[in-house]
Amino acid sequence: MHYYIITGASRGLGKALAEQLLLQPDTIVVGVSRHATIQHERYRHQPLDLSDMLAVQNNLFKVFPACPDAASITLINNAGVLGEVKYMGELPNEHFEFVFDVNVIAPAMLMNTFLATYQQHTGIPRTILNISSGAAQRPVDGWGAYCASKAALDALSAVAQKEQDLRGSGIRIRSLAPGVLDTAMQEHIRSADREQFSEAERFVGLKQDGALVSPAEAARQIVRWLQQPAQPQEPVVLRLADLSE
Template sequence: MRHGILLTGASRGLGAALARTLATKDSDLVCIARQSDETLTLPEGARLAWVQADLADSALLELVAERALAALGTGPFATLTLINNAGTVAPIAPCGHYPQSGVEHALALNTLAPMLLCNAFLAWAAGRGAQVRILNISSGAAASAIAGWSVYGASKAALDHFSRCVAAEQASLQDGARVVSLYPGVIDTAMQGEIRAADIGHFPSRARFDALKADGALSTPEAVAQRIADFLDSPAFGSEPVADIRKL
């Protein structure tokens, strides 16, 4: 049987590493991103489809979900996995200094898109006889008050609590989905470059992130993707709705 995977933000960083790590000869992988990654090669037998879309455009989310789920096909599937990885750290600024458009974009991408994709995915997966898993990529910023990250932290905290509630709902169902909101740690991606480029007057913690890069303390996307893949396949996945990959 096949393994169906729906992955957002798959064209770069952790998302691209997850695509390469999770794709096997028995997988049907559907990637949602603003642009496709033409360098992505998969093992023989794996199937790949791209749905190009901006997930911050809430008006199109229903159509994007329909296209992505149609691209997964009909199976039958042993497992069905949704990974909400797409996100943004912007705007990096204290309250009183960020533009309304930046807040709207961040909440749409970091919170609303995962919520609506989870909703569509669970409705579609019901009754298909597959083991259903949902992984929402969150951040430790959801649990820590960091000056300059009020929008980012709030959007991820909302995602965490959404995951807790959906996990509680699914726990009451026979063969309900396993749901986890995961803190992946600090990864050497373009997002980290954006953080290091932030105005230190708006983001006092920037020096810490400068030091992490200088000291070689950032995890590689490939290493984190492998840890996530191992976690997805472990019995521990779903035992707690919010988890930190560094503590597993």
Template structure:
């Protein structure tokens, strides 16, 4: 039986990406998950749910690996589904440093490659491969940091601002695809653990994030994943190109 929905999720082995992938594993769905390593739980979930799961292993911070992954999708994406969804979720908050200490060009390049470049090349592959006659939807996972300057997050803010602006360009080009760049709120993931372990001299807001964790104010990945998938499936998706999940029930 051919799938009615083909979905691609990056950063799918943990955190929000894993929660999105898990929620997408339903009958009639062909899920392509992209992460640095395979996830055994997703494999087990797929066998129980009856969904088709294809796990692609790639380090998207490596431009060559991201290109190879995109090329593979362009060649092998199933062509007969009704709906195609791409969720660019993979990302990193590192390096976390004040401007005067952002001296590791390789670390900065890795962040831009993962947060921006990989999304751009995957979107290009998606536009080439997903039939123009189908319902095509692209969601880029952004951050409030791309819209509000945050000391210590110069690289993260810059990458998310770039992703936001790229999404606006994509929308302006009128490819017959619905697109949005979404801030998902503060989620209890490994990224948050890294943030809480930051040096206060480099990231002055660290205490705020520690208190949010302490007071149970972080959303769970599963709860946000369900909200995001309802948001993508809604008829109004793409009406607001720069959006925030907190604007939606």
């Protein structure tokens, strides 16, 4: 059986990834988010608010199944939040904690627990895919916490991969920027106050020009790439546009 644990599986890219994977036989998907929106005989839902660190710590053990029959095990840290789009100095301090909890602290704890739980499962492919953003690599005004949190996720991924390489575990860890997707997150971006976000019109234009990628298409490309053997020297931090089909 192929096991996939996907955070943020209730909508957007995470739901599309779960649905794409459930098309394949011998695949079990565990979805982790506040809402459950998928009904399938091979889908299991773990309700969890990834901004509630006490709940995360108390429920982490429920997220990872025992997988005695596993042919592969994959964690996809997909859940992410932008939070309020506002300049620093005009935000409540709690904003930074909220965005970092969902985008960095919870994924780090999930990575840590995945690596500990499945360290004995040598001989089968084990993969951690973190969904990052191009915003990790460039400053976007109004998105300070988001940019910094995704940069942190890229760095965590690179360190974790280096550690696994030094241990010779064979575990593959990647941080992937999926491009601009037609999801609720983009609706939130387009509705931002122009005074707090100089790129608002550009994002409105991308939607009007049909330049957003559907989550289903992004999921199809990601699943296809994930299930191929890793290319030699493949970088840890990648963009969807870089993936070989």
